[in-house]
Amino acid sequence: MPVARPESSDSRVIAHVDMDCFYVQVEQRKQPSLRGQPAAVVQYNSWQGGGLIAVSYEARKFGVKRSMRGDEAKQVCPEIHLVQVPVARGKADLNSYRNAGSEVVTILSRRGRCERASIDEVYLDLTIAAEAMLADNPPECLETISEEAVKSHVLGLEVGTNPRENVRHWLTRSDASRRDKLLACGALIVAELRLQVLEETEFTCSAGIAHNKMLAKLASGMNKPAQQTLVPFSSISKLLETLPIKKMKQLGGKLGTSLQIDLGVNTVGDLLQFSEEKLQEYYGLNTGSWLWNTARGISGEEVKERLLPNSHGSGKTFPGPRALKTVASVEKWLSELCEELSERLQSDLEQNKRIAHTLTLHAQAHKSNDADSFKKFPSKSCPLRYETAKIKEDALSLFQAGLREYLGQYNVKTSGNKNCGWGITGLSVSASKIVAIPSGTRSIMNYFQNQEETYPQVKLSSEKLIQDAPLLSPSENCLGCGGHPTLQSTEQLARHEEDKETKRCIEEEDKEMCKEKGFLLSPEQLPDKETLICSSPDAEVYPKWEKEYPRWEKDQTESSGVSLTEKSRDTFESEEGKRKSNKEKGMQTISRYFQSQNSGSLIQIEHASTTNLSESSSLSGPHGEQPQENSLTRGESSVDARLCSQFKRPAWSYDIDEIDQDVLKELPKQIQEEVHAWLRPQKRSNTVKRDLGITRYFLPSKDK
């Protein structure tokens, strides 16, 4: 519940812009013959014509509604055009809509702070722009007002027989209050923006303009499609007086129902009878105050500057009889979901230079057979590793951890076979804690690169696979090493056996899906390559560091390592036998990365199949029981052994004060700051300790 700032003198200019039946418009643009037609977007044509998720206004006239089935829609509107949502990997693929939404956001963010509220809605804070307009070129001085602006609806304005003229008059009154004038400026700006959206994207939208988000949102829905509505201060009380409580954002659910049932509040106006204390008594301090303010049209919630989503998710439901009954089928679907997620993470990285740090798995399950069937399947999360195969692996581990918890201690080992009584009715994976790569991250990499220029390139041979993991997440590649044990060969063999079982199960369960090629999760069919694309770095950042290189280089060459580091390295190298020195290896990857970066606007880093690298879960349980190898296989950046000794673990497991300040001080100032920047948002996972072995190895005193 947003906290209401007590700020009754709110003269901000806030707009809420809402795309009209957005998915339909996206399809109409793609297929212009659909324009002006009754149309709807459906997903999963399979059952009863699929479910409608967006309906054109033409179709709404026939009584077609969202939440109808395709078949129903055809009954009430035989002419309706049903367009299917794109499908990829056996599930709805919303990317075309996301991309279209981005187009719109780009345009709408031109005139002020812009908050992407959903795939098809934004809030704008136009206060500054409106004030500027009022100062320089107020509406009252304009001889013409845009056609789109005079089509506005002004709540509380009596428009009579000539609405345009009356609105024009309202917008240009010289005797209006400052608030109303600001709102008028907002209306002109929004009208202009909406026109730009139409010209540049062919999409129409509706908007509300008010003094806060709550009222702007309310207004944007009042005159659709392709219109805008203003909420002058003087209209607020009358507007809310009769407004059904459930129409208010945040009150459409249980809280609104409680208000109705428990307090007999049916309109927002009814709320006015209750003192703030009374509301707090019922609903707590925050919600109580929020309700009290809401009743008065007061909302201090700020428009946040956010153009991009804070998380990415990919999920699917498996209702009723379609519930997943085997780990194998769960693994198959997780694989699909993870591939989509990974793809989107790659896009985000390329387009926005952002990295997600947390992977979360959600599932819904039912236990047909059992006592405590009310228990919910627990969500689990862990640090996110940027590689499709790793994401799959980790998601499966999280699932298995969740499943064990869900089933309780007595879970029979069911490696891929028909289980005892559970079914998975929903699966989703999501990536969160997305942070922009600090501008300096590119510079720190430049720094490393320059570091390497003193080293000759060494031809790679068989270790290539390991070394060419993507150099992206600092926790994964530059600083952090290990933390994600790879599997040893015995287990790999075991896994191959399990793959066969997996195949068998899948064939049994989802025949039609299995016909798709590349669908099974056998090693042979996994993609043998992944591509990573990054833009080139800003060139200007690193020259000023040049003077500091010699120092760094010296440290590196003379580094003999700190005890813990050496221990791990020895362990690792003895296991890996014929690896090159860490130094060479790290240099190889890093320099490759930057060579490519330097070469042009776009680079591609290929890294080979992961099937022979990463395997299965490292969690306790069926897999976890196996002796685990301490595999610091990758990310041995070898820049400086002393640095490495400090940053052996994945970045998320550090405390700032655990790091030897002397070592840190060896680094240039900017780098020190960046190290802090990396460590700050990242905290130790306390859910699934996939890195117990390694952590224990390095931190006997602090970690258990």
Added chain:
DNA sequence: ACGGTTTACACC
């Protein structure tokens, strides 16, 4: 046994 799929956020 569900419109399905995503996102955000408050709470503890």
Added chain:
DNA sequence: TGGTGTAAA
């Protein structure tokens, strides 16, 4: 904190 619940589109 991460995990859960609520709300919305």
